[in-house]
Amino acid sequence: MTRLISLSGLFFCAFPVWAEVGDSMSILTTLGSLIFVVAIILVLALLLKKMRLPALGHQKDLMIIRQLPIGTKEKLLVVQAGEEQFLVGATSHSIQLISKLEQPLTSKSQAAEHPFAGQLNRFLKKE
Known part of the structure; x- marks a missing residue:
């Protein structure tokens, strides 16, 4: 914990304007949260791009x-x-x-082409 505080002290010595804002831990928490949210948005955007969603x-x-x-x-x-x-x-x-x-060509049924999808559809229709 003291190591983290000393590293944050070095960080705020480089940027003295930020040191005046308030507690160094609250700023580090805010920056960490911001980086985390941006990372989640980027990962979700990448997943949506890779997924092939069917047309509406x-x-x-x-x-x-x-x-x-x-x-x-x-x-x-x-x-x-x-x-x-x-x-x-x-x-x-x-x-x-x-x-x-x-x-x-005759189209295959979805259950024959994708066995898991067929089983999932049968399971969902039971409920």
């Missing part, structure tokens, strides 16, 4: 049936628009239509 409105006429990652930011997508399906290549900079599928 479900679009029934346009949806992704399948996707296959090719690289870090490249993927092949099978997109259904109405009754037609298209094979599309997507990168971080562009989207290219590769071809229209003559025989549409």
Whole structure:
């Protein structure tokens, strides 16, 4: 504790205007709290950026049936628009239509594609 007080004393000797504000521990507590809140905001912003939140409105006429990652930011997508399906290549900079599928792929059910999501939905429907 005395070491912390001596370090704060050195800090306030460098900034004498802050030493006049009040108790050094209250200023250190305030600065620590501020840094903590800013860090939490940055972490939450990073998490929200990494999470892929679904669109608020479900679009029934346009949806992704399948996707296959090719690289870090490249993927092949099978997109259904109405009754037609298209094979599309997507990168971080562009989207290219590769071809229209003559025989549409059937979409997998959510339980078969994501077993945990299916179990969670069944559990939530019971309650």
